[in-house]
Amino acid sequence: MDFSLSATELTLALAAGLIGAGYIALILVPAWECYGRLWEKLAATFLTLYVLATLLGTGAAIGLAIVWSYDRYA
Numbered sequence: 001m002d003f004s005l006s007a008t009e010l011t012l013a014l015a016a017g018l019i020g021a022g023y024i025a026l027i028l029v030p031a032w033e034c035y036g037r038l039w040e041k042l043a044a045t046f047l048t049l050y051v052l053a054t055l056l057g058t059g060a061a062i063g064l065a066i067v068w069s070y071d072r073y074a
Contacts, residue, residue, distance in 0.1 A: 023052050 005013070031044040 019056075023048075027051055 027048050028045060031048050032041050035041050035044055
């Protein structure tokens with residue numbers, strides 16, 4: 001079985017890991033520690049998913065804008 005990763009696949013995997021670690025360390029853990037009751041912690045965890053979706057959407061929009069207009073300014 002030959003399992004090799006291209007540079008693009010490796011870069012995407014590392015970026016996904018970095019995003020996941022940053023989300024957990026900088027958004028999820030502080031939200032989890034702010035509340036005492038379990039249902040409050042679970043609600044805060046659920047609401048942080050909106051923050052994650054917004055950050056990913058903003059990053060995707062900026063990346064798409066760069067790719068879309070790259071040939072005009074390169």
